[in-house]
Amino acid sequence: MTNNIEGKIVVITGASSGLGEATAKALSAQGATVVLGARRQDRIQSLARALTSGGGKAIAVTTDVTDRAQVKTLVDTAVEAYGGIDVMINNAGLMPQAPLERFQVDEWDRMIDVNLKGVLYGIAAALPYMQQQKSGHFINVSSVAGHKVGPGFAVYAATKFAVRAMSEGLRQEVKPYNIRTTVISPGAVATELPDSVTDPETAERIRKFYAESAIPADSFARAVAFAISQPEDVDINEILFRPTRQAV
Numbered sequence: 001m002t003n004n005i006e007g008k009i010v011v012i013t014g015a016s017s018g019l020g021e022a023t024a025k026a027l028s029a030q031g032a033t034v035v036l037g038a039r040r041q042d043r044i045q046s047l048a049r050a051l052t053s054g055g056g057k058a059i060a061v062t063t064d065v066t067d068r069a070q071v072k073t074l075v076d077t078a079v080e081a082y083g084g085i086d087v088m089i090n091n092a093g094l095m096p097q098a099p100l101e102r103f104q105v106d107e108w109d110r111m112i113d114v115n116l117k118g119v120l121y122g123i124a125a126a127l128p129y130m131q132q133q134k135s136g137h138f139i140n141v142s143s144v145a146g147h148k149v150g151p152g153f154a155v156y157a158a159t160k161f162a163v164r165a166m167s168e169g170l171r172q173e174v175k176p177y178n179i180r181t182t183v184i185s186p187g188a189v190a191t192e193l194p195d196s197v198t199d200p201e202t203a204e205r206i207r208k209f210y211a212e213s214a215i216p217a218d219s220f221a222r223a224v225a226f227a228i229s230q231p232e233d234v235d236i237n238e239i240l241f242r243p244t245r246q247a248v
Contacts, residue, residue, distance in 0.1 A: 003225070
């Protein structure tokens with residue numbers, strides 16, 4: 001059973017680890033062609049080789065999502081190599097949490113550039129192709145923090161609330177083009193995200209929380225596969241999930 005995934009051309013940002021890597025593996029195993037974007041060239045090239053050696057189709061394109069031209073190149077490469085783009089997964093993200101009174105302004109800027117503008121650049125790169133095709137699917141990654149704000153989460157949560165708002169606006173605007181939109185909001189999933197927390201007090205709290213609660217990244221990959229696998233006339237707009245033990 002193909003589940004509407006086999007043969008689809010899927011572009012994934014943040015594909016070098018965590019959610020992106022797990023999703024690339026899961027979709028490739030179900031017959032999708034995956035185009036991997038991330039800054040860490042060695043990691044995505046290694047992943048692409050592993051997927052192709054296992055019989056899949058995959059290419060890697062070094063991509064910093066804060067650079068609009070690089071995101072466009074990522075998508076253009078997918079179209080040039082495979083003739084189109086069926087799914088754009090805007091996954092790249094950072095989570096350097098800290099109380100606002102720490103005034104970590106450089107980290108605020110970086111989160112806005114990656115978590116918010118990176119998603120917009122992905123939309124800008126893929127939407128023209130999907131409009132022309134009259135088909136496609138955007139999957140944007142928010143967070144439980146995009147639904148609930150906590151101390152130290154203000155800027156991160158703001159970016160993730162914004163991803164949800166953008167996704168809903170996009171959903172309404174692309175109806176004439178038969179394009180689907182999904183925003184996925186994970187809770188504590190085992191990824192490298194906690195490693196981006198530089199504030200010592202916050203980092204210790206986050207590491208402890210993730211050590212006690214986090215679930216594997218393939219939980220996210222299954223949510224992605226569920227959304228993509230629906231018949232083309234079914235649009236799964238939002239998925240919010242947490243570890244069963246996570247209260248927040």
